[in-house]
Amino acid sequence: MADELTYHPYKSPTGGWGSVKSLISNSLGQHAVGTAPDLLRHHNKLGGYACTSCAWAKPAKPHTAEFCENGAKATFWDLTSKRTTPEFFAKHTVAELLGWADHDLENEGRLTHPMRYDRASDTYRPVEWEEAFAEIGTHLKGYDPESVVFYASGRASLETSYMYALLARLYGNNNLPDSSNMCHETTSVALPQSIGTPVGTVLLEDFEHTDCILSFGQNVGTNSPRLLHPLQEARKRGAEILVFNPLRERGWEEFANPQKPGEMLLNSGTQIATQYHQVRTGGDIAAMVGVAKALFALDDDLRHNGASRVVDIDFITEHTHGFEAFEAYIRHQSWDDLEREAGLDRTAMEEAATAYARSKATIAIYGMGLTQHRLGVDNVQMLVNLMLMRGNIGKPGAGMCPIRGHSNVQGQRTVGISEKTELVPLEKLAKQFGFSPPMKDGMNTVEACEGILDGRVKAFISLGGNFVRAIPDTNRMEAAWRGLDLSVQVATKLNRSHLVTAGSSYILPCLVRTEIDEQARGKQVVTVEDSTACIHASRGVATPASKQLLSEPAIVAGIAKATLAPNPDVTWDEWVGDYGLIRDAIATTYPDAFHDFNDRLDTPGGFPRPIGARQRKWETKTGKANFVLPKALQATFDNGEQDVMRLMTIRSNDQFNTTIYGYHDRLRGIDGSRMVVMMNEHDMERLGLNNGDVVGLETASDDGVTRRVVGLRVLEFDVPRGCVAAYYPETNPLVPLYQYAEESKTPAAKSVPVRVLTG
Ligand SMILES: Nc1nc2c(c(=O)[nH]1)N[C@H]1C(S)=C(S)[C@@H](COP(=O)(O)OP(=O)(O)OC[C@H]3O[C@@H](n4cnc5c(=O)[nH]c(N)nc54)[C@H](O)[C@@H]3O)O[C@H]1N2
Ligand SMILES: Nc1nc2c(c(=O)[nH]1)N[C@H]1C(S)=C(S)[C@@H](COP(=O)(O)OP(=O)(O)OC[C@H]3O[C@@H](n4cnc5c(=O)[nH]c(N)nc54)[C@H](O)[C@@H]3O)O[C@H]1N2
Ligand SMILES: [Mo]
Numbered sequence: 001m002a003d004e005l006t007y008h009p010y011k012s013p014t015g016g017w018g019s020v021k022s023l024i025s026n027s028l029g030q031h032a033v034g035t036a037p038d039l040l041r042h043h044n045k046l047g048g049y050a051c052t053s054c055a056w057a058k059p060a061k062p063h064t065a066e067f068c069e070n071g072a073k074a075t076f077w078d079l080t081s082k083r084t085t086p087e088f089f090a091k092h093t094v095a096e097l098l099g100w101a102d103h104d105l106e107n108e109g110r111l112t113h114p115m116r117y118d119r120a121s122d123t124y125r126p127v128e129w130e131e132a133f134a135e136i137g138t139h140l141k142g143y144d145p146e147s148v149v150f151y152a153s154g155r156a157s158l159e160t161s162y163m164y165a166l167l168a169r170l171y172g173n174n175n176l177p178d179s180s181n182m183c184h185e186t187t188s189v190a191l192p193q194s195i196g197t198p199v200g201t202v203l204l205e206d207f208e209h210t211d212c213i214l215s216f217g218q219n220v221g222t223n224s225p226r227l228l229h230p231l232q233e234a235r236k237r238g239a240e241i242l243v244f245n246p247l248r249e250r251g252w253e254e255f256a257n258p259q260k261p262g263e264m265l266l267n268s269g270t271q272i273a274t275q276y277h278q279v280r281t282g283g284d285i286a287a288m289v290g291v292a293k294a295l296f297a298l299d300d301d302l303r304h305n306g307a308s309r310v311v312d313i314d315f316i317t318e319h320t321h322g323f324e325a326f327e328a329y330i331r332h333q334s335w336d337d338l339e340r341e342a343g344l345d346r347t348a349m350e351e352a353a354t355a356y357a358r359s360k361a362t363i364a365i366y367g368m369g370l371t372q373h374r375l376g377v378d379n380v381q382m383l384v385n386l387m388l389m390r391g392n393i394g395k396p397g398a399g400m401c402p403i404r405g406h407s408n409v410q411g412q413r414t415v416g417i418s419e420k421t422e423l424v425p426l427e428k429l430a431k432q433f434g435f436s437p438p439m440k441d442g443m444n445t446v447e448a449c450e451g452i453l454d455g456r457v458k459a460f461i462s463l464g465g466n467f468v469r470a471i472p473d474t475n476r477m478e479a480a481w482r483g484l485d486l487s488v489q490v491a492t493k494l495n496r497s498h499l500v501t502a503g504s505s506y507i508l509p510c511l512v513r514t515e516i517d518e519q520a521r522g523k524q525v526v527t528v529e530d531s532t533a534c535i536h537a538s539r540g541v542a543t544p545a546s547k548q549l550l551s552e553p554a555i556v557a558g559i560a561k562a563t564l565a566p567n568p569d570v571t572w573d574e575w576v577g578d579y580g581l582i583r584d585a586i587a588t589t590y591p592d593a594f595h596d597f598n599d600r601l602d603t604p605g606g607f608p609r610p611i612g613a614r615q616r617k618w619e620t621k622t623g624k625a626n627f628v629l630p631k632a633l634q635a636t637f638d639n640g641e642q643d644v645m646r647l648m649t650i651r652s653n654d655q656f657n658t659t660i661y662g663y664h665d666r667l668r669g670i671d672g673s674r675m676v677v678m679m680n681e682h683d684m685e686r687l688g689l690n691n692g693d694v695v696g697l698e699t700a701s702d703d704g705v706t707r708r709v710v711g712l713r714v715l716e717f718d719v720p721r722g723c724v725a726a727y728y729p730e731t732n733p734l735v736p737l738y739q740y741a742e743e744s745k746t747p748a749a750k751s752v753p754v755r756v757l758t759g
Pocket of ligand 1: 070219224282
């Protein structure tokens with residue numbers, strides 16, 4: 001359990017001694033010392049394993065230690081010596097475990113046996129694999145295929161994901177929601193309209209050539225710490241780094257490289273951000289429009305003086321569509337509106353424009369601070385507009401760089417985990433495997449939740465993840481989840497989604513990527529795609545946590561064989577025996593990206609998928625890169641009511657999504673509890689609150705449902721007025737399911753309209 005809350009604003013650099021201390025305490029906590037620290041030698045290395053934490057790119061020439069504090073934590077957490085055994089389950093009823101914190105559940109260690117829920121005793125009991133598969137198969141054969149959901153959390157390999165998507169389609173649906181639906185789905189909708197690719201355009205080497213980086217709504221120090229290395233190098237070359245974030249995140253302020261003795265001795269780091277703009281939550285469109293407006297003003301001056309322009313008119317003429325309307329729109333906006341909506345002074349936006357105007361090659365980085373809003377798509381497209389103004393897509397040192405979440409979330413979409421049929425080569429699959437794939441779009445995450453609420457969904461298969469905890473509207477969803485007929489959870493550790501049981505519930509434990517995966521044809525390799533669309537091999541190095549574990553491909557095949565009629569073209573057993581054969585099948589379905597897949601496995605730095613926009617080939621309807629006008633200046637749901645604040649639900653430095661490693665948000669100086677709400681001093685004064693006071697938050701929603709989280713301690717934080725921050729998933733009961741990004745349906749977890757309940 002958590003200890004007493006302490007709060008000491010953090011002043012040291014990100015990385016540095018703090019990260020080393022945190023690492024040591026984490027490896028001790030997981031009793032992983034002796035094995036796991038030694039195995040870190042293989043982390044993100046050729047011949048080793050790909051980190052299971054974030055999706056950041058893995059360099060062709062890795063550092064001696066190509067890991068970060070949080071990647072190492074993820075590894076220790078997987079390779080812990082603790083075990084959640086059948087004896088554990090016999091001792092604890094599900095009713096009791098439902099009272100445990102997320103941290104305490106996963107902290108019991110790795111699941112060791114397949115388990116089936118026994119309602120009479122309210123416990124999970126061991127079951128033989130074959131029996132579990134047979135029963136699941138019998139259930140699945142009895143449903144209308146459209147009432148079954150196949151969810152995936154973005155960790156499973158390309159091989160597993162390809163098999164899993166095929167399983168769903170052979171079964172008869174495209175109900176393949178993915179954690180991406182809660183994450184960068186906004187990117188996958190916004191970028192194709194703007195530049196004709198669903199993913200980012202930069203490669204790691206672009207960081208060596210950039211002289212300006214724009215960052216919006218991403219917390220680098222916690223969520224992609226290895227990106228601090230190229231950022232630090234860029235800074236040392238003199239690159240400008242302009243950060244837009246309501247919170248002053250330490251990672252964007254200062255970084256000391258734990259792998260450089262000099263920096264460690266002095267505990268001094270490199271200043272990362274050259275400008276830090278504390279934009280109002282949901283105010284990014286206004287901020288970017290302001291920067292664009294200031295750029296036009298600079299451009300006017302230069303033209304007036306006959307100097308060379310900052311608006312790249314040659315690029316715009318040759319490569320883009322919609323510029324005139326865009327220019328008119330921007331010039332039409334008033335500084336008053338922009339200042340109010342962005343929460344920034346005009347001079348701040350002008351300073352950003354001046355720095356951007358000086359650059360020859362700019363990279364735009366962004367994360368959940370842009371995607372998880374009502375107008376998330378507009379956020380991303382406005383950032384593209386800003387980049388197009390100066391020709392910053394499709395040239396060295398420049399481009400769009402969405403920072404993806406899970407280590408293979410982008411790859412899962414690449415190999416067919418998608419509810420959208422237009423994104424999948426269904427005709428090819430039909431020929432390759434001799435069947436008629438379902439042609440109707442499936443459910444995304446929000447639609448799957450709606451289906452669970454209204455009873456359309458009967459069964460939920462989960463390839464990893466912690467769906468019940470990660471989705472919005474926890475309280476309503478947990479109640480509805482109990483109405484499911486079947487829940488099958490492929491997992492490594494125990495989590496709350498396993499405990500909110502359905503009619504029949506199974507936990508199927510699998511190997512983690514760091515473990516040796518021995519199959520009929522020997523040790524197996526798997527592959528993942530990083531944030532820059534490069535494909536890497538990953539080889540397990542550790543002894544599996546239990547002899548009973550199966551690999552994810554073996555589990556998918558087990559369910560498939562028990563459910564589907566035999567098909568001579570789909571050789572599940574042979575695939576499981578040799579994953580190279582799955583890669584051959586992937587190469588047949590996707591020859592452009594995956595030709596000669598098995599021969600290219602060990603390309604240093606991974607092999608890049610072809611992305612048209614990198615070569616300025618715009619695969620859009622207009623055949624050009626499109627300027628797209630935003631629908632409004634602010635991206636949120638709130639209606640400007642005085643007492644309604646914008647809540648962003650964010651991650652601490654001691655978690656990976658719903659996996660809570662501990663209670664120490666080191667970089668924000670918060671320790672001992674996650675039940676906090678970060679608030680501006682003026683708002684605290686207005687509400688008569690002091691540091692440490694206990695409050696509740698209630699969603700200002702208009703659907704008649706009360707959404708409330710109580711017992712949060714107020715911490716005075718440097719955050720704009722009217723904006724508050726609290727941790728996910730504890731505050732997910734506040735996020736209404738119907739508040740999602742228009743078009744992408746990504747839940748709007750960064751601008752929940754809330755009222756503070758005091759007294
Ligand atoms: N260690 C660790 N690594 C992770 C994860 C983890 O939980 N732990 N999760 C992984 C996953 S799945 C993902 S998607 C990524 C998530 O990584 P991030 O995209 O960094 O996600 P969040 O922690 O939710 O933080 C979002 C940031 O956006 C800011 N923000 C919030 N609202 C706004 C806004 O309106 N405008 C702007 N400009 N900024 C805003 C917040 O202050 C915060 O700094 O990280 C991945 N990597
Ligand atoms: N309010 C709010 N809600 C959010 C967000 C937010 O910022 N705010 N962020 C959203 C985002 S970006 C995301 S990506 C989702 C995350 O949603 P999910 O991906 O569903 O959740 P995770 O917490 O990553 O899943 C953790 C579980 O995965 C299992 N697991 C771990 N490794 C493996 C493995 O190798 N194989 C298998 N089979 N299982 C494994 C473990 O049992 C562990 O308990 O949450 C979303 N929800
Ligand atoms: Mo994510």
